[in-house]
Amino acid sequence: MDFKNKVVDLVSSQVDLPKDKISQLIERPKNEKMGDYAFPAFVLAKTMHKNPAEIAKETAANLTSTDFANIQAVGPYVNFAIDHEKLISQTLDEVLSEKEHYGDQKLGEGNVPIDMSSPNIAKPMSMGHLRSTVIGNSIAETMKKVGYTPIKINYLGDYGTQFGKLIYAYKRWGNEEDVKKDPIMNLFKYYVKFHEEAEKDPKLDDEGRAWFKKLEDGDPEAVELWQWFREVSLADFKRIYKELGVDFDSYKGEAFFNDKMQPVIDELKEKGLLHESRGAQVVDMGEDENPALIVKSDGSSIYLTRDLAAAIYRMNTYHFVKMLYVVGNEQAQHFVELKTVLKKMGYDWADRIHHVPFGLITQNGKKLSTRKGNVVFLDQVLGDAVDLARKQIDQKNPNLANKEQVAHDVGVGAVIFHDLKNDRIENFDFDLDEVVRFEGDTGPYVQYTNARAQSVLRKAAKMGQEPNLSNNSLNDDWSFSVAKALADFPRIIARSSDKFEPSIIAKYALDVAKKFNKYYANVKILTEDEQINSRLALVEATSIVLTEALRLLGVNAPKEM
Numbered sequence: 001m002d003f004k005n006k007v008v009d010l011v012s013s014q015v016d017l018p019k020d021k022i023s024q025l026i027e028r029p030k031n032e033k034m035g036d037y038a039f040p041a042f043v044l045a046k047t048m049h050k051n052p053a054e055i056a057k058e059t060a061a062n063l064t065s066t067d068f069a070n071i072q073a074v075g076p077y078v079n080f081a082i083d084h085e086k087l088i089s090q091t092l093d094e095v096l097s098e099k100e101h102y103g104d105q106k107l108g109e110g111n112v113p114i115d116m117s118s119p120n121i122a123k124p125m126s127m128g129h130l131r132s133t134v135i136g137n138s139i140a141e142t143m144k145k146v147g148y149t150p151i152k153i154n155y156l157g158d159y160g161t162q163f164g165k166l167i168y169a170y171k172r173w174g175n176e177e178d179v180k181k182d183p184i185m186n187l188f189k190y191y192v193k194f195h196e197e198a199e200k201d202p203k204l205d206d207e208g209r210a211w212f213k214k215l216e217d218g219d220p221e222a223v224e225l226w227q228w229f230r231e232v233s234l235a236d237f238k239r240i241y242k243e244l245g246v247d248f249d250s251y252k253g254e255a256f257f258n259d260k261m262q263p264v265i266d267e268l269k270e271k272g273l274l275h276e277s278r279g280a281q282v283v284d285m286g287e288d289e290n291p292a293l294i295v296k297s298d299g300s301s302i303y304l305t306r307d308l309a310a311a312i313y314r315m316n317t318y319h320f321v322k323m324l325y326v327v328g329n330e331q332a333q334h335f336v337e338l339k340t341v342l343k344k345m346g347y348d349w350a351d352r353i354h355h356v357p358f359g360l361i362t363q364n365g366k367k368l369s370t371r372k373g374n375v376v377f378l379d380q381v382l383g384d385a386v387d388l389a390r391k392q393i394d395q396k397n398p399n400l401a402n403k404e405q406v407a408h409d410v411g412v413g414a415v416i417f418h419d420l421k422n423d424r425i426e427n428f429d430f431d432l433d434e435v436v437r438f439e440g441d442t443g444p445y446v447q448y449t450n451a452r453a454q455s456v457l458r459k460a461a462k463m464g465q466e467p468n469l470s471n472n473s474l475n476d477d478w479s480f481s482v483a484k485a486l487a488d489f490p491r492i493i494a495r496s497s498d499k500f501e502p503s504i505i506a507k508y509a510l511d512v513a514k515k516f517n518k519y520y521a522n523v524k525i526l527t528e529d530e531q532i533n534s535r536l537a538l539v540e541a542t543s544i545v546l547t548e549a550l551r552l553l554g555v556n557a558p559k560e561m
């Protein structure tokens with residue numbers, strides 16, 4: 001039950017303001033004794049030519065509702081105090097009957113392609129690609145929960161001049177067995193070697209260019225090698241995706257758009273948008289802005305042109321209602337250009353495109369860079385996290401059944417949760433020990449809280465007791481604090497989907513876990529009195545919400561750990 005909406009409805013019956021405006025104005029009084037929601041009346045003082053306290057008083061006097069224990073004016077505020085018992089019983093009832101569908105809602109519909117992960121072939125997947133993968137995946141799950149049809153697209157970086165260099169490097173220094181054994185590691189080694197050698201001998205760059213030209217002209221050897229590199233790299237990436245539990249609806253990468261760029265260039269020309277600037281073809285971005293590069297002076301196409309072709313292709317294929325690009329903030333300008341050029345072409349649907357940027361992951365405060373070879377291998381990060389989780393489980397619960405699966409869920413879940421718990425735009429430093437801690441603001445803490453709830457339910461079942469709301473309602477402050485948090489879940493999901501911000505759900509899960517742990521510490525749940533079944537209902541409802549919140553983040557919730 002959404003009490004805030006009720007407050008909005010009540011206020012709107014009395015004052016002349018649009019509902020969304022009222023909704024923005026509603027506050028949570030700092031002191032809970034003052035009520036649960038407050039409407040500040042001073043915004044009306046000017047239009048109504050009255051003093052705010054008087055407006056508050058009159059408004060409060062005109063309002064009655066059975067959902068609130070008390071509605072009264074306090075100074076310039078109209079305060080609303082929820083009927084605690086009612087909130088608890090209605091919320092728990094709703095969660096228990098809707099189960100994992102609690103929080104489902106219809107905020108929209110239609111296809112939403114999400115361009116996410118998109119690593120580059122023959123290079124290790126970076127921390128940035130990891131972020132894009134887990135943020136994109138969580139947004140996809142959340143969009144689905146509110147009615148949309150997400151389409152997860154992995155726009156692989158599988159084309160470009162670097163493949164000419166790689167082909168040359170492979171033929172010169174590489175061998176098949178090594179690539180088969182550890183594709184990305186070795187292909188990347190050849191690529192780094194190429195750059196080292198090219199510094200000493202600039203002629204190598206010509207060799208690389210020549211092989212790229214062959215690739216473009218369809219030379220069978222070049223094409224075959226390129227396809228092979230793509231295939232083995234993708235197999236490597238898929239291993240990581242499997243660990244993360246993420247899959248994709250499309251792997252149409254950059255190469256797929258090779259033959260779809262010329263039509264875009266022609267269209268730009270036809271529409272009079274293209275002009276020459278220092279030998280290159282560009283589109284003007286307006287005063288004070290650098291023009292957007294469409295064709296380079298050597299005739300080769302570029303990133304933006306490919307993305308234009310891809311966006312148009314996706315519109316024609318999916319007729320999307322929104323399209324998201326989950327890509328690092330450093331590419332912000334690129335997406336501004338993409339949208340601007342589409343708009344200039346007359347495509348109003350460009351407004352449906354959102355760049356969903358995120359910050360950098362650093363290590364010991366330093367930026368990680370693939371080019372310099374100081375890369376983090378993600379398999380290793382995930383493997384280390386699972387090892388650490390296993391160690392902790394060995395200490396806390398050595399006899400746990402299916403320990404391997406739980407260690408995996410906790411280790412990988414910890415990495416994902418850590419990535420999602422801060423506003424995505426923030427940069428953060430990666431410290432594995434901190435990520436996998438069982439206490440503090442971590443994924444394992446939330447998982448552990450859920451496992452604790454499950455353990456209470458198991459114990460109760462052995463006593464012949466089960467969750468049931470029918471007999472006795474709860475009215476204590478600890479229960480109220482948990483139930484009120486559970487009642488917020490639908491609104492949290494709505495906000496997260498609206499802002500494309502998984503951290504809202506992650507922070508919420510931490511909040512629910514903390515409140516539940518306070519409850520657990522202060523209330524004897526398994527005492528066999530007349531309220532035991534109601535308390536078990538609260539425990540089960542908490543577990544349902546925590547499990548579903550974690551699922552929306554892409555994190556598994558083991559029942560025991």
Ligand code: ARG
Nearest residue numbers: 115118119120155157307327
């Ligand atoms: N492969 C690119 C990179 O690693 C990311 C691609 C993002 N998506 C896009 N449509 N441009 O930087």
